Amino acid sequence: MKYLSLEIEDLVEIYNYAPQVLLKNATKVSLTEDSLKKLSHNLVTLTAAKNGNYWLIEAQENNYWLFPKENIKIDAFKLETVKYLFQCHDYNSTSSNLITLIKPAKVSLMSNKIEWKLEELGEIKFVNSIPLGDSKLQIEAANQEIIQLQLQLEELIKERNKFQNDLKIVNENFDCRIQSEIQKQNQLIKLMGTYLHSNFHELKTQLTEIKQVLNVENRIMAPTSQTQNTNSHKDENEEVYHGLPHIHWLKEYNRNPASFEQYATQVIITKESIHNRRLGSNQSIFLENTRKGFFWVITDDDTIPTGKLLVPSANLKINEYKLETVQFLFELTGNISDNISDIYIKFTITKPAIVTSVEQGKYQLIETGVINFE
Template identity: 35%
Template sequence: MTDLNLNLEQLNQKLHNLENRLNSLEQSRELEKHPNPIKNGVQITGALEIPEVQKLSLSTQKLVEIYQDVPQLLTSYAIEVTLTADSYRGNTNGEIFLERSGNTNYWIIAQDNCNYWLLPKKNLKINIHKLKSLKSLFRFSEQPLENITEFTLIKPALVSLLPNGQQWKLERLGILFLSNGSQSAQLQSALELTNQERERLQTSLEEFNQNYQKSQSQIEQLTQQISQLQQQFFQLTAQKEQELLSLLKTKFEIFQQQIQQTEEERRELLTEFKQLYEEHQQMQLDIKQLILPEVKQVENNLKQETNENLDISETIIQPEEPKYPNDLSNNLREIAQNLTIPADTSAASVSNSASWESVKLLQTLIGHTEAVQALAISSDNQILISASFDKLIKLWKLNTGKEIGRLTGYSRFNCIAISQNQQMLVAGSDENSITIWNLFTTQKTTFTGHSDWIRSIAISPDSQTLVSGSRDNTIKIWNLQTGEFLRTLSGHTGAVLALAISPDGQTFASGSADHSIKIWNLHTGQLFYTLNRHSSQILSLAISPDGQTLASGSSDNTIKLWNLNTGELQNTLVGHSGRIWSVAISPNGQTLASGSEDKTIKLWKLTTGEPLCTLTEHSKEVYEVAFSSSDSNLSSSDVGLILVSGSRDHTIKIWKSV
């Protein structure tokens, strides 16, 4: 019994010593004082697995093209990786390593040839911290960091898979082009054009090689035929010998000429391909210099030389019917004779009897060969002016529908206006310029300053000020009488598609492709406020005769009515199934007309938004609607206000309320 107790005490002592040893080991491990520490050790749980990687059978150039155009096609093949912590801190002796991660900035794409390419994620947002990792993986030109917003991949970086299957080592830097938005778009456009030309020439070269191989095959067949003929020749009699020799010689010379011609064509094509390739390389080197301004300057110089040499910027077309004077000045004088000094056309003098609940089509004017884009009516209601994509401005007698004159130019007209005093006819075109014809003196003037198409114009009620809106996102204000440029208003981020000046000439509204409407002081250029309730681009604007209501038509298929003084949204008119290309308010301020992409014209009660009627006689989109201020110059049977409309069906229709 004593021996048993002694053994138990010894066993307990050993257990106690073992517990102390284990506690010591745990404390040493926590304090990194283990007698035999393992530096940089990791705990492995489970077997090392190298996941299967999907590989693409694509060239590097094709990979870059897919990445630029449709990067979503690469997502199922991409391995998401990021810099290891030691690589980011620079603790890897100059070598760069990447590893798999859930929160990543980079993709790795594997090719069939066992190459691994590293690319930035397409939605990577560049900031000062990400530039540090980008510089360790890609080469790019130095630019001010605050100007960098986008990147374009020129060449991916090359990496190699480490034996552990979870990390990659950088073998060769990639190439990125860092830029702001406009530079990136211009680079991308130039590269796409160059790639298209290169692909076209490559296709031509491949077709030529096929034809060349076919010719070689024909030569081989001919050689075999010659050999056969030579065998037959030795079997022929002496009488046939000379004839066969002559025939063989002729065929051989023909084929020899064909071979020589084919070889020359091949050399020329190879020379052209080499030249284009060198030009492509040079374009990539010089693309950051952005030569577009120089190209535009050359175009302007060529246009100026053409105007000086040919003087065809405006001509009078002389069809069989009607007959026009040979001289433009005489034509304008004849037009001016149809105009009268305008009387008071204020809203108070306009009849309020026209309700527009019932409408009659008076006549359809045919003469344009393209879409009728814009309309204007002289303040005395005698002359209707139309502008079309056929590069013509036509002048019509409103009460008869007879064409009385026309003007033409180099490009299509987008907008027109005639001053209240009926002296100035103004047109904006795709030539980035504004043309003004003085109908009393026949003098023509051109305003230049915009850098893109003129999309909208408006003239103040006193005929002194011209406002123009352009696809260059700016508004310019001019003195219409002297031609003096007054100021440029910037604020819109899209093309300025619509303008309207208040009847008192103090304020004006501008509508843009950026979905906004801005209200400005006409004389100072001060911005009063911005309206942002439309969900798409603003295509048309109109202000009521009392200056209280602003109507806007949009690509969101709606018309909105605003309090011009406060900016308060008063009503939204819904009924069209397409874009609202044009809105107009009747001179008595009671009726709103709208022309739409859905081929219809709708008339509404302005104060309540109640729909009055729908006109469906046009066969294509209705681009413009306009009211006349009176019908005193029309025939006595056509009592009631007049509405005119222009359409993509090439016609102008004249309507009256019944």
């Protein structure tokens, strides 16, 4: 079995929209005879089967995930068997149902190397089937989309190969144009560092004053004369955003976050922190380095006195499944829909979160940021 180097979130998204893409990397499996006879949650095992109702996919080496096969038909009788592998939501016995995968089941290879043992239940949601005419149209549209995805994949492979060849040529023939571009980038970084360093004490003083104001429970309205005096200094403070003064790059980040990738370290919340928060614990949240993180730590050490800045990565798409993780790090404002099931939410960063380095490749959340949904 050839494993796929993909995150589990990506596998779920591909399965729900174009499951045929995963078929060539899947092993068809079904419950073993012993499991079917006993039907117990204590030990559920699966084995390879030509007409199996489930797909086994190795996402990373020795990391196995179980999916229902494409277009699986689940009646009331078969539902009882499915429940030993997946948590089932919204099943309706009066009509045909389609499924949406929320989370695949986790399995592990047993010592006999021919069977897999269930480690963790998956989760599926049933949705009402669409009329036959619409279904045919959607199937046709889905097939066209699959063809387009395959073409795009081929183009990406070609671009990757071309990029690798170009990179090899660049390394062998390093010309003046590339050097000039690097000098411009270095100059920009140097200018940003010089500016931030020169304003270090001013930023620290302003941040302290703003925090003191925010901690006052009863705010006193200033007299008219003081209000006019405050307005006269509006231009000096017009870029103070929720306690972080004058962050010039924030507007540029919201416009084009991908341009900041070269200055960022990719991180994710540790599994332990997520588990503690789900249990209601108020322990500190920690993040760790990863190759494909949902968040970026901006590596300018002089940005703020107390730590580093944390923002969402450019490829983060917030839906109902990722919203929980985002809420651990950012306060949510703006128009948040009650039903955001499969819709990616547009957002801007009003204030970055603040983290501090606690050890090599690990950070602790110091202050939450603010995300505004559009």
